[in-house]
Amino acid sequence: MKIIIIGAGEVGYNIASRLASENKRVIVIDKDQDAIRHLSESLDIQVITASGSNPKVLIDAGIKETDILLAVTDSDETNLVACLMANLISPTTKKLVRLRNNDFYPYHNRFKKENPHIDTIINPETEVVNTIRKLMDVPGAIDVGDFADGQVKYIGIRLDSYSPVAGMRLIDFSPKFGDDRPLIAAIIRDDEVIVPRGNNKIESGDLLYFVCETQKLEQTLKLFGIIIQPIQSALIIGGGRIGERLAKILEKDSIKTKIIESDLDRCHYLSEQMDKTVVLHGDGSDQKLFLEENVGQSDVVVSITDDDETNILVSLLAKNLGVQNTITRIEKSSYFPLLATIGIEKVVSPRLSAVSSILQDIRKGKVLSDISIFGERGEFIEAIALETSDITDRPLKKLHFPKGAILVCIIRDGQIIIPSGDSVIKPGDRIILFALKQAVKKLEKLLTVKLDYF
Amino acid sequence: MRWQFVASIIGILLVFLGLSMVAPLLVSLYYQDPSRDCFIRSIGITMLAGLVLIILSRKQSRDDYINQKEGMTTVALAWTAIGIFGALPFYFCPEFTNFTDAFFESVSGFTTTGSSVMTNIEGTTKSLLFWRSLIQWLGGMGIIVLSLAILPFLGVGGIQLYKAEVPSPVPDKLTPRLSDSAKILWVLYAVITLVEIIFLLGGGMSLFESTCHAFTTMPTGGFSPKNASIAHYNSAYFDYVIAIFMILAGINFSLHYQLLRGETLAFWKDTECRFFLGLTLGITLLVTWDIYGSVYTSFKEAFRFASFQVTSIITTTGFATADYEKFPGLSQVLLFIAMFIGASAGSTGGGMKCARIIVCFKYCYRELFKIIHPRSIRHVKINNMVIPDEVLRSIMGFLALYIALFILSSILLACMGVDMMTSFGAVAACIGNIGPGFGTVGPTENFAHLPVMGKWLLAWCMLLGRLEIYTVIILFVPEFWKK
Numbered sequence: 001m002k003i004i005i006i007g008a009g010e011v012g013y014n015i016a017s018r019l020a021s022e023n024k025r026v027i028v029i030d031k032d033q034d035a036i037r038h039l040s041e042s043l044d045i046q047v048i049t050a051s052g053s054n055p056k057v058l059i060d061a062g063i064k065e066t067d068i069l070l071a072v073t074d075s076d077e078t079n080l081v082a083c084l085m086a087n088l089i090s091p092t093t094k095k096l097v098r099l100r101n102n103d104f105y106p107y108h109n110r111f112k113k114e115n116p117h118i119d120t121i122i123n124p125e126t127e128v129v130n131t132i133r134k135l136m137d138v139p140g141a142i143d144v145g146d147f148a149d150g151q152v153k154y155i156g157i158r159l160d161s162y163s164p165v166a167g168m169r170l171i172d173f174s175p176k177f178g179d180d181r182p183l184i185a186a187i188i189r190d191d192e193v194i195v196p197r198g199n200n201k202i203e204s205g206d207l208l209y210f211v212c213e214t215q216k217l218e219q220t221l222k223l224f225g226i227i228i229q230p231i232q233s234a235l236i237i238g239g240g241r242i243g244e245r246l247a248k249i250l251e252k253d254s255i256k257t258k259i260i261e262s263d264l265d266r267c268h269y270l271s272e273q274m275d276k277t278v279v280l281h282g283d284g285s286d287q288k289l290f291l292e293e294n295v296g297q298s299d300v301v302v303s304i305t306d307d308d309e310t311n312i313l314v315s316l317l318a319k320n321l322g323v324q325n326t327i328t329r330i331e332k333s334s335y336f337p338l339l340a341t342i343g344i345e346k347v348v349s350p351r352l353s354a355v356s357s358i359l360q361d362i363r364k365g366k367v368l369s370d371i372s373i374f375g376e377r378g379e380f381i382e383a384i385a386l387e388t389s390d391i392t393d394r395p396l397k398k399l400h401f402p403k404g405a406i407l408v409c410i411i412r413d414g415q416i417i418i419p420s421g422d423s424v425i426k427p428g429d430r431i432i433l434f435a436l437k438q439a440v441k442k443l444e445k446l447l448t449v450k451l452d453y454f
Numbered sequence: 455m456r457w458q459f460v461a462s463i464i465g466i467l468l469v470f471l472g473l474s475m476v477a478p479l480l481v482s483l484y485y486q487d488p489s490r491d492c493f494i495r496s497i498g499i500t501m502l503a504g505l506v507l508i509i510l511s512r513k514q515s516r517d518d519y520i521n522q523k524e525g526m527t528t529v530a531l532a533w534t535a536i537g538i539f540g541a542l543p544f545y546f547c548p549e550f551t552n553f554t555d556a557f558f559e560s561v562s563g564f565t566t567t568g569s570s571v572m573t574n575i576e577g578t579t580k581s582l583l584f585w586r587s588l589i590q591w592l593g594g595m596g597i598i599v600l601s602l603a604i605l606p607f608l609g610v611g612g613i614q615l616y617k618a619e620v621p622s623p624v625p626d627k628l629t630p631r632l633s634d635s636a637k638i639l640w641v642l643y644a645v646i647t648l649v650e651i652i653f654l655l656g657g658g659m660s661l662f663e664s665t666c667h668a669f670t671t672m673p674t675g676g677f678s679p680k681n682a683s684i685a686h687y688n689s690a691y692f693d694y695v696i697a698i699f700m701i702l703a704g705i706n707f708s709l710h711y712q713l714l715r716g717e718t719l720a721f722w723k724d725t726e727c728r729f730f731l732g733l734t735l736g737i738t739l740l741v742t743w744d745i746y747g748s749v750y751t752s753f754k755e756a757f758r759f760a761s762f763q764v765t766s767i768i769t770t771t772g773f774a775t776a777d778y779e780k781f782p783g784l785s786q787v788l789l790f791i792a793m794f795i796g797a798s799a800g801s802t803g804g805g806m807k808c809a810r811i812i813v814c815f816k817y818c819y820r821e822l823f824k825i826i827h828p829r830s831i832r833h834v835k836i837n838n839m840v841i842p843d844e845v846l847r848s849i850m851g852f853l854a855l856y857i858a859l860f861i862l863s864s865i866l867l868a869c870m871g872v873d874m875m876t877s878f879g880a881v882a883a884c885i886g887n888i889g890p891g892f893g894t895v896g897p898t899e900n901f902a903h904l905p906v907m908g909k910w911l912l913a914w915c916m917l918l919g920r921l922e923i924y925t926v927i928i929l930f931v932p933e934f935w936k937k
Contacts (some may be wrong), residue, residue, distance in 0.1 A: 002630070025630035033842055042523070043614060046630040 001025060003065045006052030007073030008035040008084050010331050010351040013100065015070060015358055020045050027061050030073070053081035055089060057257060063090045070358060072098045080116070087116040096120045096361065098354055100241060108196035121362050124354035129245045130326055131353070135232065135346050136300050138217075140226045140323055142207070142345040145371055146214075147432055148411050154185070154211045154380055154432075155221075156373065158345060161204035163225035165184035170424065171198035182210045182220050183418060185192040185408045185434035186378055193378045193408050193436055200274070207285075209373060209380075211408050211432055214415050231299035231325075237284035239263075239270045242329070242350065247277045248303065258293060260284055262305075285313045296321040304348070304362045315344050341391050368430070376434050380408075387427035389447050397421035408432045458521070459509035460528045463615070466508030466891060467532050469541055470601055471564050472501035472617040477588055482581030489579040494547035501541045523934070525614025526925045532802070533917055536597060537561040543585050549578050554906050561913040565920035566802065567878075568676025568772035569912070570890030575681050580662060581589045587669035594673020594703075594802040595643045596620055603636035618925045620800075622671070628708055631793025642801075643712050647672045650699045657691045671699045674803045676889040683774045683897070685825065690758055693775055697765045704730065704769035704797030730768075730798050730808045737792055739762045750783050751915035760785075768792040770804040772889020774897035788893065793882045794856075804887030804919050806856055811850050811911040813841055817850065848924075855923050860885055863915050870905045880904070884915040 001024050005012045008030035016039060019026050026045040029052040030036050038071055040047040051072065054293040059253040061282065063069065069086045071079035074382035076099050083095045083382055095118045099108075102123075111118045132145045165173075168206060187194040188207035202208065212220040220227050228389040234250055236243050239261030250257045261267050270281040282289040284305055295301065301323045303314035308330050315326040315340055327346045332341070341345060360369050368382040385392050396407065410417040411430040417423060425431060435443045470764045479493040519526070541553065541560035550556045555571045562569045563586055572578065591598065598619040602612050612632050628635040647668045654664035667886055669676045680686035684696060702710070705727055712720035721727045738761045746756035749782045767789050778789055796805015815836045823832055833840040841849075860881055867877040872894075879892025880901070890897040901909065918926045928934055 023631070027630050040627075041613065044630075044632045046627050188882070199764075 002062065003068045003070065004029065004058075004061055004063060004066050005072065006030070006096075007071065008032060008039050008047075008236050009072070009074060010333070010360075011072040012070075013039060014074070014352065014355040016045055016241060017043055018355075018359060021024060022438045027066075027273055029061060039112045043442075051078070051080045051197055053085060058082070058085055058089060060235055063093060066090065066093050068094045068096065070096045072096075072354065072358070074102050075102065077407040080111075083118050084116040091117065096122065096358055098122050098124070098245065098358075100125055102126075102241065119151050121357075122354055122357050122361070123155050124350045124357060125242050125245070127353050127357065128329075129242055129249065129416070131348055132242075132246055132302060132304075133168045133249060135348070136227055136231055136302075136325070138221065138226065139229070140224070141324070142347070143209070143373065145380075147211070147369060147380075149412075151414060152211060152409070152411060152416060152432065153214050154209060154371070155217070155222060156207060157221075157226065159204050159206045159208060163204060164202040165202055165224055167201065169199055169201050170269060170393065173381045177223060179418065180216065180223070181217065181418070182212060182223055183409050183416075184295060185209045185211055185380065185432075186373070187404060195378075195404050195434065195436060195439075201418075209434070216249040233298050233300075234256070235293070235295055235301045235318075236260070237301070237311075238329075239266050240304065242304050242305060243302075244270060244273065246304070247274060251276055257296075260289070276434070278292065285317065290321060293348045296323060298323055299391045299434065300325040300327065302327045302371050308332050308335060312339075312342070313346060316342065319343060339342070378434060379440055381433045381440075382436065383431055383433070383447055385425045385427055385429045385431055391431075391446060392425050392427045392429075395422050395424055399446075402435070402439045402442035404436035405443045408434050455524060455527065455729045460531060461507045462522060462560045463509035463528050463558060464535050465511065466605070467597060467601060468500055468504030468507065468539055470504075470597070471536055472497050472504060474588065474592060475500065475585070476545065476651070478581045478585040482579065485580045486577035489543070489581045491583075492543050493581065495546055496539075496542035497853045498525055499542060500655070502541065509569060513582075520525065520614045522614050522617075523928075525616045526928050529618035530917070530926050530929055533564065533599065533921060535612070537564055537913070537917070540564055540589055543582060547578065547582050549574075549582075552906075554707045555902070558909045558913050561916050562884075562889075563589035563675070563677060564597075565772075565847075566590050566594050566673040566675040566798055567884055567887045567888050567916045567919075568669075568670070569854065569884060569891075569895070569916075570677065570889075571900060571909070573868050573902055575679060580679075583666060584662070584676050587666040587675075587679070590675030590677055591669040592649070592675045594675060595640055597628050599636045600640055602633055605816045606883060611696065623914065628711055631642060632634065637906065638711055639707055642714075643672060646699070646710070650695070653699075657689065657695065657931045659687070659692065667696065668699070670771070670823060671696055671705075672703045672802065674700065674703045674769045674771040674797065674801070674887070675843045676766070678773060683717055684762070688775075693758055694772060695745075697896040699760050700765045700769045700771045700773070701731070701734065703771070704765075704801050704803045706798045706800035707802075708800055710897070722804045724810060726809045727800050730810055733795065734765060734768050737768065737788050739780070741788055744782050744785045746790075748775075749780065763789065767888060768795060768805075769797045769801075770886050770888045772838060772883070774890060777896060779892065779896040784902065786892070790879075790882065793886045793888055794860075796886055806853060806886075809836065810853060812836060813846065814848050814853055817846060820916045846878055855927065859923065859927075862913060866911055867908050872904065872908060881910060881915055884912040885919040887919045888915060 003019055003026050004023055005016055005028045008028050012028055013216055016026050020043045024290050028039055028045055029048045029050060031051050036047045036049045047165050048061055058314060063086055071082040073079055079097045082098055086093055086095055090129055097118050099121050100123060106123050111121060120287060130145060135141055140157040141155050142158060145154050170184060179435040185197050186209040187196050191273055221228060228343050236247055236259040239259050247257050247259050258280060259270060260280045261270060262283050264281055267281045295318055301313040301318040307312055308403050311328045311330060315328040318326050328344050331351050333352060356371060369381040407419050409432050410419055412424055475497045477494055482490045482493055537560050541556040543558035544559050545553055554670040554830045556671060573871045588622060598615050602616060607776045616632060628638050650668040650671055654667060667677045684692060709720045709724055709727055741760040741764055742757045748755055750756040761780050762775045773813050794806055795811055796807050797803025799807045813834060820832050820834055824830060834846060863881040864877045867881060876893030876895055880895045883889060883891035895901055
């Protein structure tokens with residue numbers, strides 16, 4: 001299995017690292033010597049310092065015997081040309097492309113059918129905008145995502161001390177809430193991921209991951225003492241592509257939106273594009289501007305400039321001014337472990353979400369999604385139960401689930417089934433599992449699926 | 455620095471070394487020679503030491519990532535340990551009276567130097583001679599490269615070890631995965647060795663001697679089971695066969711790989727290879743011209759002996775068919791200089807490596823060019839690839855260190871009462887992993903008479919040369935040990 005990745009940025013690095021650790025033959029092409037050296041020193045891959053859209057470079061890299069080409073540079077043009085050339089040289093290679101500019105969107109289907117025959121187009125920024133929108137509405141949630149085509153959601157929330165469930169044991173959930181009880185997949189306490197059992201207690205300050213049907217989200221959150229209040233006003237710092245798209249969506253939802261952008265030309269462009277949104281020209285970390293604009297009164301502050309440090313600073317500043325709900329864009333994965341200690345928890349990362357959508361897209365077989373949480377310490381796995389595996393057609397209590405793994409729920413014909421000891425998984429069911437990193441391997445064995453790629 | 459981690463890798467390598475001693479044990483059983491017990495004892499001690507290290511360091515959770523510092527330390531210490539334990543079969547054998555000599559012979563073997571302290575080679579057992587050849591063969595392509603190829607125990611961290619053992623001026627990986635690259639290198643290496651054995655057998659050499667010679671030609675080692683080295687056979691066929699295989703061993707192995715994959719012009723397209731072949735031919739012709747008439751009366755003979763001596767020295771093998779100390783001055787100077795140039799990067803040869811010499815000259819030319827055109831922007835290129843400034847600096851640093859260490863070691867050796875020509879010759883031959891030097895350590899003499907301290911110094915020089923200076927010298931930099 002040979003994979004060529006064009007672009008050694010955050011996206012390229014993270015994908016290469018995942019694939020190399022799964023013993024794939026990976027070649028990374030990038031023009032930037034420093035980025036390339038960093039990669040070649042820390043990963044077992046081959047590197048080429050050159051332009052990935054250059055046909056000669058692609059031939060030298062062995063595109064003809066390559067299974068997948070991932071064009072994930074920050075430049076849409078480079079990515080497209082690389083695919084175009086790859087399509088001419090080696091039509092059988094699968095091509096995945098990251099395209100960020102929205103203006104290409106109407107042509108995505110034609111790109112797939114006509115030249116350059118791209119197999120998958122990934123636009124993580126659209127996804128990120130959607131994630132930000134979801135996060136805005138759920139004040140306590142720090143992570144939101146979809147399973148089963150959006151029918152089921154997973155949510156990560158930080159538990160307040162006045163939450164009604166604080167101090168409860170999981171075993172007491174069932175008598176109290178009946179079938180509406182939340183399906184808790186993981187408890188994160190003091191930097192430790194706990195796969196819960198019946199007698200685990202929930203404490204205030206815990207970070208809980210749970211799964212629920214999308215329709216019942218509001219109801220379930222209420223159990224935790226979180227009431228969804230539609231936001232009235234939002235402040236966006238950073239008027240880049242994500243900022244622009246988010247502002248447009250918010251405008252549509254009649255939310256009072258302000259957007260701060262430091263580049264004057266960009267401000268002019270934004271104000272041409274928007275009707276109601278207030279476009280402010282200024283620096284995101286300017287405290288005076290914050291006070292002037294009464295930032296403390298905003299329901300939510302979203303800092304999504306291109307600069308991680310500015311974003312962190314802005315969020316801290318906003319928190320200081322009394323804004324509870326802040327959403328921060330962070331790209332450097334090395335920052336994630338530090339964030340909880342400074343109180344920044346709602347984080348979005350277009351690049352990392354690109355990584356997970358690309359990995360999901362090229363995963364083979366019966367694993368539908370595989371989402372890492374909490375710095376890759378644990379994983380949500382959505383899979384289809386295979387007839388050949390040991391987990392089907394027998395009650396759960398007779399199964400030997402690996403330590404550190406839990407079956408969160410079963411989805412059969414669009415219905416969520418809360419698993420109990422007597423539940424039986426039928427072949428073809430979708431199952432959602434949660435596992436600590438060290439238990440993933442054993443879980444794969446149990447499911448008789450490999451987290452492999454095509 | 456995670457010492458437990460370093461220790462566990464060294465432990466694994468020692469077990470591996472112990473296993474490789476089974477081969478000479480089998481030879482010993484076949485010939486029923488008295489070395490059997492030496493090998494059994496050596497295997498026991500080496501395996502035991504390896505297992506103890508592994509068990510002691512087992513608690514450490516194996517985090518895959520090794521940083522450069524740990525990689526270098528591991529490799530430098532592993533090679534030292536391998537030198538020590540590889541010396542055991544020599545030490546237990548009656549020909550060796552002290553450990554210094556055994557260690558010198560062992561390090562000389564593993565580093566593919568080929569300098570020997572044995573005065574009567576033919577007088578010892580076949581199994582010990584086989585071990586002497588085998589350690590050169592193992593050391594030539596690299597023990598860590600071999601373990602990366604067959605034991606997938608290192609994963610990501612392997613890169614740092616690989617880079618510390620095979621420091622290439624221009625980084626080059628054959629395939630995306632390190633273990634695949636290591637496998638390709640070793641298979642190529644083994645196959646070419648096998649071809650050489652067949653050629654030598656075809657010329658009438660016995661299987662044992664063919665194997666020993668092929669095992670020491672391909673790593674550019676130079677140990678021979680004969681007292682008089684290749685001169686023993688006095689055959690033009692053997693001279694030319696071995697000379698050709700020495701040249702093959704001195705060419706970057708990735709070019710062999712390209713050749714096998716159908717790039718027929720691979721050797722010609724590569725700047726370094728052109729330079730290496732051209733230089734070898736040039737020096738051969740000069741030496742032929744120099745010795746034709748003065749030493750040999752026929753041109754054919756002059757060319758045959760010139761080509762063999764020159765390839766033997768420039769590829770840093772160290773076989774001999776003639777005593778070049780009896781050649782006129784020009785030939786000796788040329789051979790002495792060839793000792794420093796060495797073979798290609800990515801080959802099994804030692805020395806400074808042709809690639810570094812080319813880069814150095816191109817760099818100097820750039821400096822001159824800049825004086826003429828002060829505002830010019832000019833890159834140093836090899837094979838149309840720009841050499842980054844960082845690599846340039848590292849290469850210049852390497853050359854400076856190489857010369858500095860040559861000077862320092864020569865002075866130290868001279869301090870021990872060794873004469874000038876011998877001091878220069880011995881150090882140049884050891885740091886370049888060649889084998890025979892000049893003065894009293896020439897191609898017909900050996901290193902036995904040197905003082906004990908001198909032997910330790912030269913063994914250290916061999917390790918410096920084999921691991922290309924940085925990996926070893928870094929351990930002697932005080933800053934390295936500061937927390």
